[in-house]
Amino acid sequence: MSLRAPLAKVLNHGAAHDGVNHWWVQRVTALALAPLVIWLLWQLLSLPDANYLTVTAWIRYSWNAVLLSFVVLLASWHGWLGLQMVIEDYEHRFRCPRSRCWCYPRSCTRCWRRAGSMPCCASHCGASHERL
Amino acid sequence: MAERPLSPFTKMFGEGGYRWAYTNTLSILHRAAGVALIFALLGLVVWLISASFGAASYAAFLPLLTSLPARIVMSMAVIALTFHFFNGLRHLAWDVGWGFERSAARRSAALVVAGTFIVSAFCIYCIFAHGAGTR
Numbered sequence: 001m002s003l004r005a006p007l008a009k010v011l012n013h014g015a016a017h018d019g020v021n022h023w024w025v026q027r028v029t030a031l032a033l034a035p036l037v038i039w040l041l042w043q044l045l046s047l048p049d050a051n052y053l054t055v056t057a058w059i060r061y062s063w064n065a066v067l068l069s070f071v072v073l074l075a076s077w078h079g080w081l082g083l084q085m086v087i088e089d090y091e092h093r094f095r096c097p098r099s100r101c102w103c104y105p106r107s108c109t110r111c112w113r114r115a116g117s118m119p120c121c122a123s124h125c126g127a128s129h130e131r132l
Numbered sequence: 133m134a135e136r137p138l139s140p141f142t143k144m145f146g147e148g149g150y151r152w153a154y155t156n157t158l159s160i161l162h163r164a165a166g167v168a169l170i171f172a173l174l175g176l177v178v179w180l181i182s183a184s185f186g187a188a189s190y191a192a193f194l195p196l197l198t199s200l201p202a203r204i205v206m207s208m209a210v211i212a213l214t215f216h217f218f219n220g221l222r223h224l225a226w227d228v229g230w231g232f233e234r235s236a237a238r239r240s241a242a243l244v245v246a247g248t249f250i251v252s253a254f255c256i257y258c259i260f261a262h263g264a265g266t267r
Contacts, residue, residue, distance in 0.1 A: 079170040
């Protein structure tokens with residue numbers, strides 16, 4: 001028998017454990033990237049040419065290296081979080097082999113049989129269990 | 133099994149789904165542009181790495197960078213970037229509670245599209261005008 005209070009069991013035990021942190025970091029990196037992106041576009045478009053000496057001189061010049069590494073790091077972080085969210089949103093879906101529609105297997109209300117490793121969806125595509 | 137009404141997640145659009153509005157398109161394009169920008173970031177990093185390896189490796193990379201297909205890819209990346217930038221500002225405004233009303237959301241959507249057109253057109257002009265004589 002556990003003597004832990006119910007609240008202690010629940011706290012910090014959400015589905016993903018760090019959803020709020022994910023949300024905040026995505027916003028903060030977005031806010032930081034907004035001026036950095038303007039700076040980067042302005043700098044890249046005002047380079048006189050793309051030759052080696054021009055480009056390396058630009059990277060070397062005072063704050064450019066710092067801001068450039070901020071852009072790369074923050075954009076990687078922001079992109080990581082965004083891509084993670086996209087994958088998490090679509091990974092449950094699968095393509096119905098009959099009607100070629102995208103389905104959410106867990107929301108299927110009529111059909112419980114699995115087609116191969118995937119559950120089939122009959123609720124809106126009309127494919128029968130047998131044919132799947 | 134009882135036929136209960138479901139929120140429209142079995143089918144996004146059409147009968148029983150959400151009604152299409154052009155704000156939907158902007159929402160999905162925001163994601164598509166974001167995923168595309170990851171590849172643009174990879175391109176930027178490849179460019180920086182090739183410069184860090186010295187003049188010889190950069191000289192080998194430069195014709196690829198200034199070729200017409202590369203300029204077209206860069207233009208597409210700029211469109212994705214400006215769109216994701218403007219629409220991202222819209223999302224940040226929503227996060228602090230501004231502009232949630234339907235009319236405001238539609239107005240800001242139109243502003244995003246207009247801003248994307250104007251800024252990316254200017255940037256694409258610069259991309260193709262850049263070093264046009266040296267090509």
